[in-house]
Amino acid sequence: MDLQEFLRMGGYAGYVWTAYGLTALVLLLNWIAARRSEAREQESARRRSRAD
Amino acid sequence: MWLWFHKLASPPHAYRLLGKMAPWFGWPALAMILLATWWGLARAPADYQQGDAFRILYVHAPSAWMSMFIYVAMAVAAAVGLIWRIKLAHAAAAACAPIGASFTFLALATGSIWGKPMWGTWWVWDARLTSELILLFLYLGYMALRSSFDDPQRADRASAVLAIVGVINVPIIHYSVEWWTTLHQPASVTKLDKPAIALEMLYPLFIMIIGFQLYFGWAISRRLRGEILRRERNAKWLQEGA
Numbered sequence: 001m002d003l004q005e006f007l008r009m010g011g012y013a014g015y016v017w018t019a020y021g022l023t024a025l026v027l028l029l030n031w032i033a034a035r036r037s038e039a040r041e042q043e044s045a046r047r048r049s050r051a052d
Numbered sequence: 053m054w055l056w057f058h059k060l061a062s063p064p065h066a067y068r069l070l071g072k073m074a075p076w077f078g079w080p081a082l083a084m085i086l087l088a089t090w091w092g093l094a095r096a097p098a099d100y101q102q103g104d105a106f107r108i109l110y111v112h113a114p115s116a117w118m119s120m121f122i123y124v125a126m127a128v129a130a131a132v133g134l135i136w137r138i139k140l141a142h143a144a145a146a147a148c149a150p151i152g153a154s155f156t157f158l159a160l161a162t163g164s165i166w167g168k169p170m171w172g173t174w175w176v177w178d179a180r181l182t183s184e185l186i187l188l189f190l191y192l193g194y195m196a197l198r199s200s201f202d203d204p205q206r207a208d209r210a211s212a213v214l215a216i217v218g219v220i221n222v223p224i225i226h227y228s229v230e231w232w233t234t235l236h237q238p239a240s241v242t243k244l245d246k247p248a249i250a251l252e253m254l255y256p257l258f259i260m261i262i263g264f265q266l267y268f269g270w271a272i273s274r275r276l277r278g279e280i281l282r283r284e285r286n287a288k289w290l291q292e293g294a
Contacts, residue, residue: 006094010104015169019162020089023111026154027085027267033150034274041281045290 061140064289067280070273077269084263091256099253108166114260116159118268119187120222122152126194127219130212142208143283145215146198147275151268153191160184171235179228180236183221190218204283 009016092110099106126148133141163181164174175181194211201207229238240249249257284290 009107010098012103012105012169015105015165016093016107019108019111019165020093022161022165023115023158026158030151030154030271034271034278037278038274038281041278045281045285048285049290 061138063140063280063284063287066140067277070277070280074270074273074277077266077273081263081266081270084259084266088256088260088263091259096253096256097250102170105166105169108162110256110260112159112162112166113257114264115155115162116184117261118264119152119156119159119184120225121265122148122155122268123187123190123215123222124219126152127215130215133208134212134216139208139283140280142212143279144272144276145212146208147272147279149191149195149198151271151275153188153195155264156184156188156191160188167235176235178234178236179232180225180234183225183228186221187218187225190214190221194218 007013007017088110092107096107096110098104126145129141129145129148132138133145160181163184167176168174194214197214198207198211201210228234229236281290
């Protein structure tokens with residue numbers, strides 16, 4: 001299969017790639033958000049234990 | 053048995069266990085999702101009616117499945133928290149909500165993108181689409197309700213009631229394609245006799261669903277760790293450990 005044909009997705013390129021791109025984006029944002037909320041709480045817990 | 057259970061539900065133990073578990077979910081999730089994406093886009097044969105547009109199925113159906121699965125998990129956790137007064141269960145329910153909301157958004161968005169070339173419209177107000185939209189509002193309402201309380205215990209109890217009541221919507225979503233006339237196609241995979249879809253088209257779907265489940269396992273571990281820290285900020289184990 002050649003690449004051009006693959007990217008064209010039988011004429012549905014815009015729909016198919018947007019759907020997959022959006023999925024990747026949302027999963028990535030979730031990944032960042034989950035990591036961040038954990039890191040934020042760890043940092044604030046560390047600060048509190050130092051303050052005591 | 054009860055001793056074991058109390059140990060598992062104790063915040064410091066759960067915190068450490070979740071930290072150890074997370075990578076065991078995360079890396080397999082990444083591998084499965086990449087494999088299913090490649091398989092679904094490049095290897096599965098095109099549909100004879102829908103051509104290559106049907107490939108949206110591989111992100112749409114797993115997202116929709118996860119949106120309902122996570123809601124049920126959230127409602128069960130909320131019920132356990134409410135009945136047995138287990139704080140960790142409330143924390144788990146709270147951690148489910150943003151993940152579930154994102155999968156619900158994905159199911160709606162990818163469905164809409166698929167609907168345009170197949171049905172000729174981005175959106176119709178039929179039973180399946182409307183009940184899935186209500187699911188998104190349930191998640192958002194749950195999160196808004198939680199954040200409207202300063203007292204975490206009152207937030208836990210009020211939001212748990214909302215989560216439990218809202219679970220009625222899940223069977224409505226599932227059976228909506230049978231109960232009402234709709235543009236949405238009926239289930240092709242979860243039919244009791246034989247799935248109405250070719251096996252070679254089915255493998256990437258299953259792999260993607262497992263990948264999304266593992267991703268959820270990773271995300272809930274991370275978020276629940278954050279929740280535990282926030283709730284336990286004055287606890288002794290945190291000041292001693294960390």
